Amino acid sequence: xxxxxxxxxxxxxxxxxxxxxxxxxxxxxxxxxxxxxxxxxxxxxxxxxxxxxxxxxxxxxxxxxxxxxxxxxxxxxxxxxxxxxxxxxxxxxxxxxxxxxxxxxxxxxxxxxxxxxxxxxxxxxxxxxxxxxxxxxxxxxxxxxxxxxxxxxxxxxxxxxxxxxxxxxxxxxxxxxxxxxxxxxxxxxxxxxxxxxxxxxxxxxxxxxxxxxxxxxxxxxxxxxxxxxxxxxxxxxxxxxxxxxxxxxxxxxxxxxxxxxxxxxxxxxxxxxxxxxxxxxxxxxxxxxxxxxxxxxx
Amino acid sequence: xxxxxxxxxxxxxxxxxxxxxxxxxxxxxxxxxxxxxxxxxxxxxxxxxxxxxxxxxxxxxxxxxxxxxxxxxxxxxxxxxxxxxxxxxxxxxxxxxxxxxxxxxxxxxxxxxxxxxxxxxxxxxxxxxxxxxxxxxxxxxxxxxxxxxxxxxxxxxxxxxxxxxxxxxxxxxxxxxxxxxxxxxxxxxxxxxxxxxxxxxxxxxxxxxxxxxxxxxxxxxxxxxxxxxxxxxxxxxxxxxxxxxxxxxxxxxxxxxxxxxxxxxxxxxxxxxxxxxxxxxxxxxxxxxxxxxxxxxxxxxxxxxxxxxxxxxxxxxxxxxxxxxxxxxxxxxxxxxxxxxxxxxxxxxxxxxxxxxxxxxxxxxxxxxxxxxxxxxxxxxxxxxxxxxxxxxxxxxxxxxxxxxxxxxxxxxxxxxxxxxxxxxxxxxxxxxxxxxxxxxxxxxx
Ligand SMILES: Nc1nc2c(ncn2[C@@H]2O[C@H](COP(=O)(O)OP(=O)(O)OP(=O)(O)O)[C@@H](O)[C@H]2O)c(=O)[nH]1
Ligand SMILES: [Mg+2]
Numbered sequence: 003x004x005x006x007x008x009x010x011x012x013x014x015x016x017x018x019x020x021x022x023x024x025x026x027x028x029x030x031x032x033x034x035x036x037x038x039x040x041x042x043x044x045x046x047x048x049x050x051x052x053x054x055x056x057x058x059x060x061x062x063x064x065x066x067x068x069x070x071x072x073x074x075x076x077x078x079x080x081x082x083x084x085x086x087x088x089x090x091x092x093x094x095x096x097x098x099x100x101x102x103x104x105x106x107x108x109x110x111x112x113x114x115x116x117x118x119x120x121x122x123x124x125x126x127x128x129x130x131x132x133x134x135x136x137x138x139x140x141x142x143x144x145x146x147x148x149x150x151x152x153x154x155x156x157x158x159x160x161x162x163x164x165x166x167x168x169x170x171x172x173x174x175x176x177x178x179x180x181x182x183x184x185x186x187x188x189x190x191x192x193x194x195x196x197x198x199x200x201x202x203x204x205x206x207x208x209x210x211x212x213x214x215x216x217x218x219x220x221x222x223x224x225x226x227x228x229x230x231x232x233x234x235x236x237x238x239x240x241x242x243x244x245x246x247x248x249x250x251x252x253x254x255x256x257x258x259x260x261x262x263x264x265x266x267x268x269x270x271x272x273x274x275x276x277x278x279x280x281x282x283x284x285x286x287x288x289x290x291x292x293x294x295x296x297x298x299x300x
Numbered sequence: 301x302x303x304x305x306x307x308x309x310x311x312x313x314x315x316x317x318x319x320x321x322x323x324x325x326x327x328x329x330x331x332x333x334x335x336x337x338x339x340x341x342x343x344x345x346x347x348x349x350x351x352x353x354x355x356x357x358x359x360x361x362x363x364x365x366x367x368x369x370x371x372x373x374x375x376x377x378x379x380x381x382x383x384x385x386x387x388x389x390x391x392x393x394x395x396x397x398x399x400x401x402x403x404x405x406x407x408x409x410x411x412x413x414x415x416x417x418x419x420x421x422x423x424x425x426x427x428x429x430x431x432x433x434x435x436x437x438x439x440x441x442x443x444x445x446x447x448x449x450x451x452x453x454x455x456x457x458x459x460x461x462x463x464x465x466x467x468x469x470x471x472x473x474x475x476x477x478x479x480x481x482x483x484x485x486x487x488x489x490x491x492x493x494x495x496x497x498x499x500x501x502x503x504x505x506x507x508x509x510x511x512x513x514x515x516x517x518x519x520x521x522x523x524x525x526x527x528x529x530x531x532x533x534x535x536x537x538x539x540x541x542x543x544x545x546x547x548x549x550x551x552x553x554x555x556x557x558x559x560x561x562x563x564x565x566x567x568x569x570x571x572x573x574x575x576x577x578x579x580x581x582x583x584x585x586x587x588x589x590x591x592x593x594x595x596x597x598x599x600x601x602x603x604x605x606x607x608x609x610x611x612x613x614x615x616x617x618x619x620x621x622x623x624x625x626x627x628x629x630x631x632x633x634x635x636x637x638x639x640x641x642x643x644x645x646x647x648x649x650x651x652x653x654x655x656x657x658x659x660x661x662x663x664x665x666x667x668x669x670x671x672x673x674x675x676x677x678x679x680x681x682x683x684x685x686x687x688x689x690x691x692x693x694x695x696x697x698x699x700x701x702x703x704x705x706x707x708x709x710x711x712x713x714x715x716x717x718x719x720x721x722x723x724x725x726x727x728x729x730x731x732x733x734x735x736x737x738x739x740x741x742x743x744x745x746x
Contacts, residue, residue: 044346050525053340109548109576110411110521141415141450142443149442161377163450194551197511227411231343231525254410257494259527282410282440 009104038075039064042082049262049299050098050234055269059085060224062087079300086299087292089265093274095249099184100218102175102211105251106241107225109192112253112279114143116225118150119189119279119287125154129184134174135160136167136207138193147189153284157181168210175214186218195240220297221248221274228254228261239269253279256286260299310605323375326520328360331375342554342593345529348563356382376594382558383590387559391583392568395514395542396459401478402485403511407504408519409531410492413547415444417519417573419451420581421545424571425485426457433483434459435474436466436508438491448489455578458483467491468506474510488513494533501598504539515542522546529564536565547573550580556593625691632717633677676713677705688714 035047038159039060046056059082063189066081103120105113114137121131135158144160151158161173171188178186188207193200222245226234241247241275252261255278264275275290301692327575330505332353339349360378396402404421406414415438434452436459438444445461452459458481471488478486490507510514518532518541535541544565549572558569568586602739677685679702684691691699691714700707 048346048526053337100535142447145446196552229527230523232341233523236552258530
């Protein structure tokens with residue numbers, strides 16, 4: 003058998019759900035040994051939690067095993083779950099109108115779609131929402147947001163493709179004041195965190211918000227695609243530096259990716275996950291539930 | 301940093317090895333742990349890493365430690381060779397239909413970059429003398445059709461649309477349209493979908509059956525993590541992919557997904573997306589990707605670009621100056637102009653081994669800044685250019701006035717100059733460490 007075939011076969015074998023794996027692993031091992039820990043390690047890494055955070059979690063687990071005399075695999079699993087849940091900081095995100103929310107992230111993670119869902123959520127709670135189409139770069143981005151605006155029934159402030167994003171936001175703020183909107187949600191063009199000038203452009207949007215609407219509470223939310231690997235940590239770090247991210251929205255959790263990198267981000271940058279995206283429909287946005295999230299990893 | 305980090309770790313592992321003739325299993329095992337961590341950090345799939353490490357271990361144990369290389373470098377070489385081999389030993393090209401219209405189908409998850417890549421591929425092919433037709437078959441995402449139309453207009457290519465009808469019918473009609481309108485390539489932009497969405501996966505199978513594509517290309521975000529293998533396998537099982545395109549490689553992701561996907565599907569990576577501009581599509585070179593995954597930087601690409609863009613005599617002059625440490629602001633300006641010829645600075649900096657863009661804050665420039673820089677340097681006296689340390693506060697104000705910039709701009713330039721100097725020194729040291737001639741950088745190699 004060739005190398006690829008062997009590889010394919012072994013991959014097929016491990017494709018069984020992680021839950022099953024942990025279950026059987028824990029059921030059949032009567033005592034907790036290094037192998038058990040190593041297999042837990044594999045589960046964490048396969049969920050994109052990353053080498054560093056995984057090692058941290060496992061070493062804390064080791065201490066716990068000793069300190070609390072954990073014997074049964076069931077207890078071990080619970081202990082690990084708790085370790086992970088404890089990594090997430092308490093989300094502090096309440097909307098006190100008037101509010102401006104900047105939605106930021108790299109290309110294609112689901113910013114625009116998430117804005118549609120958020121607008122729907124806020125509107126359902128009786129809030130008046132205005133959307134700012136400040137992605138003036140990507141082809142038809144404004145049209146995309148406008149369609150969401152129509153779907154949800156909220157106003158969208160837009161300019162032409164290629165115009166200055168800050169001036170779109172400026173107009174949205176004026177409109178927000180005039181129409182007494184509670185929340186202005188600003189769509190931004192997808193950008194890689196490594197592009198310095200584009201990050202500067204983003205900072206400018208933040209500054210415009212502060213300057214033009216000092217009464218408003220400004221927050222920036224980072225949208226992360228759950229299929230992203232370790233690069234998401236760099237994304238979160240740099241976006242946080244640029245526009246003071248207050249939380250993460252983890253999208254595409256309806257796929258098979260676990261989004262474990264959010265654990266690494268919480269651990270390294272102390273950023274909470276606020277919402278998760280679980281589909282392309284208008285109500286496919288849920289509040290983050292650490293328990294459910296961790297259960298999905300196992 | 302990563303390459304140096306890995307090299308350093310391996311060197312530490314092999315320190316006690318000096319003088320030994322052969323690599324033993326224990327030596328190699330220790331080293332492989334570091335390699336394994338490096339690969340996992342790069343998002344290579346866990347299983348793929350395991351198999352890979354086993355394979356490399358077998359090859360490395362018992363190897364003579366060659367005199368010219370340190371054991372660490374030798375192991376890296378084996379690792380790099382194996383990675384390259386795994387990723388496909390040579391670059392792979394598109395299949396064209398010999399007699400009729402060539403059909404290319406773009407598939408992938410949501411947000412992977414299909415629409416932009418369809419446009420890039422169209423432009424690439426039209427530059428090669430083909431006459432592509434873009435087909436808008438994403439009827440689900442709001443404004444996806446419009447997006448492709450705008451892209452088509454930008455690059456001057458026709459876009460076939462039929463509103464939000466069944467994508468199978470759209471594809472079939474597009475093929476007919478192409479035959480009638482003398483288009484020899486059809487590029488179908490399908491909607492992003494999850495690999496576990498049976499209904500939408502069936503739609504792709506139906507399109508495939510209807511138009512019998514010559515290429516079915518999976519578009520993959522290069523930042524994808526461990527799940528990449530599940531996604532690629534599912535698409536491959538359903539559609540028998542002919543190749544892959546990796547997108548968003550202009551960021552700082554190590555791109556381990558490339559390796560994982562190649563390993564499980566066996567499909568060649570045909571192109572990589574290197575930026576948001578529609579010209580930012582490049583053929584894929586396996587050995588460069590191997591270096592990148594290991595964190596070695598895309599040295600080869602850099603060399604190629606540098607060779608194409610750099611005036612060799614000037615480069616040699618600069619080398620000489622740096623060595624003698626009389627690199628001045630005049631040279632700095634000259635150098636910036638040369639570097640600009642190689643492409644965007646972001647792209648170039650990403651290719652330099654051991655330099656993550658975050659580390660280089662303050663050494664990036666854009667076109668406008670370059671104009672400023674030129675003005676600032678031109679406003680300096682000869683003496684100031686040769687010896688920037690004399691530029692005190694009042695001189696800074698004068699220079700700012702003279703160049704129509706601000707004192708902050710002048711400060712920033714001076715800082716950038718210092719950093720560049722430092723960076724080049726480091727690079728030149730890095731180069732020395734690698735033994736002469738190993739990675740010859742005509743420009744940065746100083
Ligand atoms: N399955 C799934 N798809 C999603 C989710 N969120 C967004 N998407 C899809 O992902 C794709 C990209 O979403 P967009 O909202 O356009 O992403 P964006 O970040 O605004 O993209 P750019 O503006 O191009 O950077 C679309 O096809 C969305 O329908 C989610 O939670 N689950
Ligand atoms: Mg968008």
